[in-house]
Amino acid sequence: MYSLFQKIRSRPLGMAIAVAAPLMVVLWHLLALAARPAHLGKIVAELGSVMELVNEYLNPSPCPNHACTKLVFLETTENGAGVFFSDAPGRRKLLFEELCGGDDYNLLKESLMGWSPDDAFFAYGRYYKSSDWQIVFCDGNTGAEVAVVRCNEFVAAAAWLSPECLAFANIDGVLYIMRKNNDQWTRPKTFKCFRNASYKPPTEGIVGFTAFDANTVVWRQGGTLFACSEDSDAPVKLWESTNDDTLLEFSLARSKFLARFRDAQGEYFANLYPQKENGRIVGVTVANVTRIHSGEFHFTLINHGEGYAYLTDVGESPCTLVVKPDNSHPPMQFQLQDQVQNFVAGEHAIYVVSSLHDEPSGIWRCDLASGAMECVAPNVEKPFACVRNPRLTTDTITNGAGEPLTYYWLSPTHSAAVTKHPLVIGILGIGQYFAWSVNFEAFANCGAFFVSLDRHQRDSSQWADDAFAVYENLARRPDMDTNKVFLFAESAGAFSVFELLEKNPKLWRGAILFSPSSFPEPSQIPGSRIFMDNCGDDKAFGAEGMKVPMRFQDAAALAGIPVTLIIHPGLGHASSWPVAVRERLREAMIFLNEN
Amino acid sequence: MNGAETKAVAFFTHSAAGLLLAMASALFLINLTAPVHLVQPHDPIFGMSLRSLFWIIGGMALWIAFFCLFSDRPVWSLLWIAWLAANFLVCRIALYWTGCRTLAGFLGSYPYAFGISANAANALASLIFAYLLIGSLLSLAWRVEGKFVSKFCVHPAAGTSNSPLKISANKSHARTAELPSPCANPNS
Numbered sequence: 001m002y003s004l005f006q007k008i009r010s011r012p013l014g015m016a017i018a019v020a021a022p023l024m025v026v027l028w029h030l031l032a033l034a035a036r037p038a039h040l041g042k043i044v045a046e047l048g049s050v051m052e053l054v055n056e057y058l059n060p061s062p063c064p065n066h067a068c069t070k071l072v073f074l075e076t077t078e079n080g081a082g083v084f085f086s087d088a089p090g091r092r093k094l095l096f097e098e099l100c101g102g103d104d105y106n107l108l109k110e111s112l113m114g115w116s117p118d119d120a121f122f123a124y125g126r127y128y129k130s131s132d133w134q135i136v137f138c139d140g141n142t143g144a145e146v147a148v149v150r151c152n153e154f155v156a157a158a159a160w161l162s163p164e165c166l167a168f169a170n171i172d173g174v175l176y177i178m179r180k181n182n183d184q185w186t187r188p189k190t191f192k193c194f195r196n197a198s199y200k201p202p203t204e205g206i207v208g209f210t211a212f213d214a215n216t217v218v219w220r221q222g223g224t225l226f227a228c229s230e231d232s233d234a235p236v237k238l239w240e241s242t243n244d245d246t247l248l249e250f251s252l253a254r255s256k257f258l259a260r261f262r263d264a265q266g267e268y269f270a271n272l273y274p275q276k277e278n279g280r281i282v283g284v285t286v287a288n289v290t291r292i293h294s295g296e297f298h299f300t301l302i303n304h305g306e307g308y309a310y311l312t313d314v315g316e317s318p319c320t321l322v323v324k325p326d327n328s329h330p331p332m333q334f335q336l337q338d339q340v341q342n343f344v345a346g347e348h349a350i351y352v353v354s355s356l357h358d359e360p361s362g363i364w365r366c367d368l369a370s371g372a373m374e375c376v377a378p379n380v381e382k383p384f385a386c387v388r389n390p391r392l393t394t395d396t397i398t399n400g401a402g403e404p405l406t407y408y409w410l411s412p413t414h415s416a417a418v419t420k421h422p423l424v425i426g427i428l429g430i431g432q433y434f435a436w437s438v439n440f441e442a443f444a445n446c447g448a449f450f451v452s453l454d455r456h457q458r459d460s461s462q463w464a465d466d467a468f469a470v471y472e473n474l475a476r477r478p479d480m481d482t483n484k485v486f487l488f489a490e491s492a493g494a495f496s497v498f499e500l501l502e503k504n505p506k507l508w509r510g511a512i513l514f515s516p517s518s519f520p521e522p523s524q525i526p527g528s529r530i531f532m533d534n535c536g537d538d539k540a541f542g543a544e545g546m547k548v549p550m551r552f553q554d555a556a557a558l559a560g561i562p563v564t565l566i567i568h569p570g571l572g573h574a575s576s577w578p579v580a581v582r583e584r585l586r587e588a589m590i591f592l593n594e595n
Numbered sequence: 596m597n598g599a600e601t602k603a604v605a606f607f608t609h610s611a612a613g614l615l616l617a618m619a620s621a622l623f624l625i626n627l628t629a630p631v632h633l634v635q636p637h638d639p640i641f642g643m644s645l646r647s648l649f650w651i652i653g654g655m656a657l658w659i660a661f662f663c664l665f666s667d668r669p670v671w672s673l674l675w676i677a678w679l680a681a682n683f684l685v686c687r688i689a690l691y692w693t694g695c696r697t698l699a700g701f702l703g704s705y706p707y708a709f710g711i712s713a714n715a716a717n718a719l720a721s722l723i724f725a726y727l728l729i730g731s732l733l734s735l736a737w738r739v740e741g742k743f744v745s746k747f748c749v750h751p752a753a754g755t756s757n758s759p760l761k762i763s764a765n766k767s768h769a770r771t772a773e774l775p776s777p778c779a780n781p782n783s
Binding site: 007008011013014015017018020021022024025026028029031032035529550553554556557558559560561562563564565566567568569583586587590591594 | 707
C-alpha cells in the first residue's frame with residue numbers, strides 16, 4: 001500500500017490528470033445545471049404546492065349553507081385530502097385531514113352530506129384512521145364536531161329530510177336513514193324496500209340525491225328519475241328515458257323540477273310537475289319545453305325555483321356561467337377562465353370552482369341579487385413569489401375543412417431578453433378541458449408559449465389535425481422559435497401526439513407525455529425525443545403494469561430514440577400527489593430546456 | 596522505438612487515461628444525479644439496467660485509467676485500453692446486427708446531466724473509442740515493431756546486424772530501451 005502511494009506521489013503528471021479529468025467533467029455538469037431556467041426550483045415548488053379543490057359531479061363540493069354565509073368544501077392537501085369549513089370569505093379551518101400518502105391520493109373517501117334545513121348542523125362522511133367509516137355532525141356556526149356515528153361504507157350522496165332526519169345512499173345505491181332521538185343520532189337503517197333481499201337496485205351511480213319532502217327523496221340513476229320514502233315497498237319511477245328521449249340531469253327546488261333531456265331533435269330543458277296520490281309523488285308531467293344548444297348544461301333551479309342557472313362552453317371563453325334570477329330580469333353572464341363541470345346553488349348565491357383572472361382555481365361566489373362575483377376560498381393563501389401569471393389569449397382559426405377551431409394560449413412570462421420562444425402544443429386527455437393547470441403555468445414560466453385546443457364538439461380522431469392546423473397558424477409568428485416546437489399530452493392525448501410524430505417526425509423537437517396509455521411502434525417515429533412520466537399503479541396497462549412503458553423505452557432505445565422515463569411507484573393513473581407533481585414538473589421543464 | 600515514438604505513446608497513454616477518467620466520472624455522475632424515479636432502458640446484450648452497466652463500465656474505465664497513469668508496465672496499459680475499445684466495437688457491431696444503428700437511445704441521460712444532445716453524446720462516445728482503439732493498436736504495433744527492429748535489425752552503434760555478438764548487444768540494448776513508463780521518474 002505504501003509503495004503504491006509512493007508510486008502515485010512519484011508521478012505528478014498522472015496525479016494531475018487523475019484530478020483534472022473528473023474535475024472538468026464536474027465543471028461541465030455544473031455549467032449544464034447553470035443553463036437550466038432560472039428559478040426552476042422555486043417555480044416548481046410554488047406550482048407544486050397548489051392543491052385541487054374537489055368539484056365533482058358525483059360528489060358536489062363546495063357545500064354552502066342555505067343562507068349562503070358559510071361553506072364546507074373538500075380540497076386535497078400535501079398529505080391527503082381535507083374537509084374545510086369557511087365562515088367568512090378568505091377564511092378556512094381544516095376540520096379533518098385524511099392522510100393517504102401517495103398510493104391512494106386521488107381516491108377521495110370523504111363526502112359532504114349537506115346542511116340541515118335550519119343551518120344548525122352540517123355533516124360529512126369520512127374514513128377515520130384507515131379503519132372506520134363515519135358520519136360526522138358538526139355545529140353550523142363553529143364547525144366543531146357534535147356527533148360521530150359509525151357507518152359501514154362510503155357515503156355517495158345525502159339529503160336532509162328535516163333537522164332531525166338525514167337520508168343517504170352508498171356506492172351501490174342502497175338508501176339509509178338516520179334520525180336524531182334525544183340529542184343522539186341513531187345508527188343508519190336501510191329503507192324498507194332495500195331490506196327486501198329480492199329487490200335489486202339499479203347499478204348506475206346515484207346522482208342528484210335530493211329531499212323532495214319530509215319523507216321522500218328523489219334521485220337519478222342513468223336515465224331514470226326515482227322517488228322513494230323510508231317505508232316504500234319499492235322506489236317509484238317518476239320518469240324513465242326511452243331511446244328517443246333521454247333524461248340527462250335534473251334539479252329540484254321547492255317541489256319543482258327542472259330537467260335537461262336529449263331527443264332526436266337535440267337537447268331541451270323543461271319543467272317537471274309532480275303527480276301525487278295519497279300525498280305521495282307517483283310521477284311527473286313534462287311542460288314548458290325550451291330547446292337549447294348542445295354545450296349548455298347543468299341547468300339548476302335557483303332563487304327558490306323562480307330562476308335558473310346553467311353553464312355553457314359555447315363562445316370565446318372556456319366556460320360561461322349564465323344566471324337568470326327570475327322571469328323579470330335578463331340573464332347575467334360570467335366568463336370563467338376554467339372549464340367547469342359543476343356549480344352549487346344556494347338560496348342567495350351560486351358557488352363555482354374556477355378562476356377568473358389567471359389564478360389557480362378557487363371557490364367563487366356569485367351573488368344572485370347584485371350579480372357580484374367574489375372569491376371566497378382562494379386556492380393559495382399567499383400570492384406566488386416567483387411564479388408569474390401568464391397572459392391567456394383566446395383565438396379562433398379556420399382549418400382546411402372550413403371549420404372554426406378555438407384555442408387558448410399562454411405567453412411566456414419571462415421574456416425580456418429573448419426574442420424567440422419555444423412553443424408547446426398541448427393535447428389533453430379524454431374529458432379534460434382547458435382549465436388553470438400547474439403544467440401549463442410551468443411551461444409559460446419556463447419561457448415557452450403553451451397552446452391548448454378547445455375540443456368541444458371535436459372527435460378524438462380530429463385532435464392531431466387540429467393541433468397541426470394551430471401549429472401552422474402560430475409558426476408564422478416572429479416570436480415563435482420553430483426549431484423548438486414540443487408536443488405535450490396527458491393520458492389519452494398521447495395517441496394524437498404519436499400521430500403527429502409519425503406524420504412529421506422532423507418537425508417536433510420532442511414530446512412530453514404525462515401518463516400516456518398507448519405507445520406506437522418506435523420505428524414509426526424516428527428521430528424523436530420523448531419524455532414520459534408514468535404512475536406505477538396505472539390501471540391503463542392492465543396486469544402487465546409498468547412493463548408496458550418500460551418495454552416501449554427499450555424498443556425505442558434500440559431504434560435510437562432516447563426516452564426519459566419517470567415512474568412513480570404505487571400511484572394511480574395521472575396522480576396529482578404533490579410530491580409526484582413536483583418531480584414530474586421539474587424533470588419535464590429540464591427536458592424542455594435541453595439541447 | 597525512437598524517442599519521438601516513445602513520447603507519442605506516452606502522450607497517448609496519458610490522454611487515454613484522461614479520457615477514461617472523464618468517461619468514468621461522467622457515467623458515475625449520471626447515475627448519481629439522475630432523478631429518483633428515473634428508469635433507464637435495459638442493455639439489449641446483457642439485459643441489465645443501464646444504470647448497473649454504467650457502474651460496471653465506469654469502474655472498468657477507472658481501473659484502466661489508473662493503470663495507465665501509475666503502472667510500470669505500459670504494454671499492459673495499452674492492452675487494457677485496446678481490450679476495452681475492442682469490446683465497445685464488438686458491442687456496436689452486435690447492436691448494429693440487431694438493428695440498432697445508434698447509441699443515442701441509450702444515452703438519454705447525457706442531455707440531462709451535461710446539456711448535450713443524445714446524438715452528440717453518441718458521436719462523442721464513438722470518437723473516444725475510435726481514438727482509444729486506433730491509438731492503442733498503433734502504440735502496440737510500434738512497440739512490437741520496436742522489439743522486432745531491436746531483435747533483428749542493425750543497431751546504429753554496432754557492426755553488422757547478423758553478428759551474434761551484436762544481436763546479443765542489441766538484446767541488451769532492447770532491454771534498456773524498454774518503453775519507459777510514461778510517468779517514470781528519471782531519478783528513481
